[in-house]
Amino acid sequence: MIKALLKPGDIKRIVVRGATWIGDAVMAVPALRELRRLLPHTHITLATNSWAQELFPDADFIDDLLIYDHKLRGAQYILQQARAWREKRFDMAVIFPNSFAAAFLPFAARVPVRIGYRTDGRRLLLTHSFKAPAWRDARHESYYYLNIVAELERALFEGKELETHQPVFDLQVAEEKQKAARLILQQYGARLERPLIALCPGSTNSRAKRWPVDRYASLADQLIEDAGVEIVLIGAKEELDVSQNVASQMRRRPIMLTGRTNLAESTGVLSLIDLLVTNDTGPAHIAAALGRPVLAIFGPTNPLTTYPFSSAAEIIRHPPACAPCMLRDCPIDHRCMTGVTSAEVYERAAAMLARTRRATAVVAEEVR
Numbered sequence: 001m002i003k004a005l006l007k008p009g010d011i012k013r014i015v016v017r018g019a020t021w022i023g024d025a026v027m028a029v030p031a032l033r034e035l036r037r038l039l040p041h042t043h044i045t046l047a048t049n050s051w052a053q054e055l056f057p058d059a060d061f062i063d064d065l066l067i068y069d070h071k072l073r074g075a076q077y078i079l080q081q082a083r084a085w086r087e088k089r090f091d092m093a094v095i096f097p098n099s100f101a102a103a104f105l106p107f108a109a110r111v112p113v114r115i116g117y118r119t120d121g122r123r124l125l126l127t128h129s130f131k132a133p134a135w136r137d138a139r140h141e142s143y144y145y146l147n148i149v150a151e152l153e154r155a156l157f158e159g160k161e162l163e164t165h166q167p168v169f170d171l172q173v174a175e176e177k178q179k180a181a182r183l184i185l186q187q188y189g190a191r192l193e194r195p196l197i198a199l200c201p202g203s204t205n206s207r208a209k210r211w212p213v214d215r216y217a218s219l220a221d222q223l224i225e226d227a228g229v230e231i232v233l234i235g236a237k238e239e240l241d242v243s244q245n246v247a248s249q250m251r252r253r254p255i256m257l258t259g260r261t262n263l264a265e266s267t268g269v270l271s272l273i274d275l276l277v278t279n280d281t282g283p284a285h286i287a288a289a290l291g292r293p294v295l296a297i298f299g300p301t302n303p304l305t306t307y308p309f310s311s312a313a314e315i316i317r318h319p320p321a322c323a324p325c326m327l328r329d330c331p332i333d334h335r336c337m338t339g340v341t342s343a344e345v346y347e348r349a350a351a352m353l354a355r356t357r358r359a360t361a362v363v364a365e366e367v368r
Helices: 024-026 029-038 076-088 100-108 142-157 174-189 214-227 235-249 263-270 282-289 342-367
Strands: 013-017 043-048 064-067 091-095 115-117 128-130 197-200 230-233 275-279 296-298 315-316
Touching: 013 029, 013 064, 013 076, 013 100, 024 142, 024 282, 029 043, 029 142, 064 076, 076 100, 091 100, 091 142, 100 115, 100 235, 115 142, 174 263, 197 214, 197 282, 214 230, 214 235, 230 235, 263 282, 275 282, 275 342, 282 296, 282 315, 296 342, 315 342
Parallel strands: 013 043, 013 091, 043 064, 091 115, 115 128, 197 230, 197 275, 275 296, 296 315
Antiparallel strands: none
């Protein structure tokens, strides 16, 4: 437990140092929601990467964004950012990432109260720190971020309400953005009267997380031929080569959106899909937070901490003794991913698609 901080009424402006990766940013949404519930009249600024402008354009749990490029280094950039933070006159910094750099910036900006885990040798940079929970590797990452807000709640109100809360994601896409996503799909030839299945075969931060290209191609063809679906390939521009390899091995033509949409447009597309089949990626967490069905293929990463948190999401994995290794490149034969066959992914995907169709039919009947 952290010691008493300020009176709640004295906290006027909070800066939250957000997560670096898109998937982590989505997993931090429940903590941001609880921070808003805890201090409803406090101005909350999320300091994170520029893509957050596209991921959280209509978020009701933050008031504004402060863009911070984690890729930039050097004293000049740190000093520039520290001046920008000081001008905001924050009363408190809540730091989600574990890195030294994430805590150093609010320290350099002289934010009076700085809260986070005492990881990476940064205890002296924080005014209020606490140990990472013993359960960290056994529970979903969203609880790790929620625990920071729970510590704050206990310090401010001596309450323990958060300890019983389930994470609430509930990302929303405005209707006009869904309309824009439909137009994008139609422009690239998608037939929207068909069930829409998105595949995300890449992974920007780990080649080891990628299920083999030929299996994605086989899966896509079988879904088109047997289930009459429209296949959409999605991903960042850095993943274009992977999607192109999938498309080149397919017998049928997919809709290629990889590298052709920004994050806001991709989120709009994901809000329309009937199913996403993906590696352990950011889109898996976005689609799950949107309430869309997700089938995630896991290999080197820990499914206990990074699975798509949704009742509509499922994972598939056949872990060998070496998994989860958390490596970005497999030093042996990639057995954690090659052990998952196209046939079993197809079977799971087809079953999930059938459930989605039945649920859609029920809703349509109720509307009539």
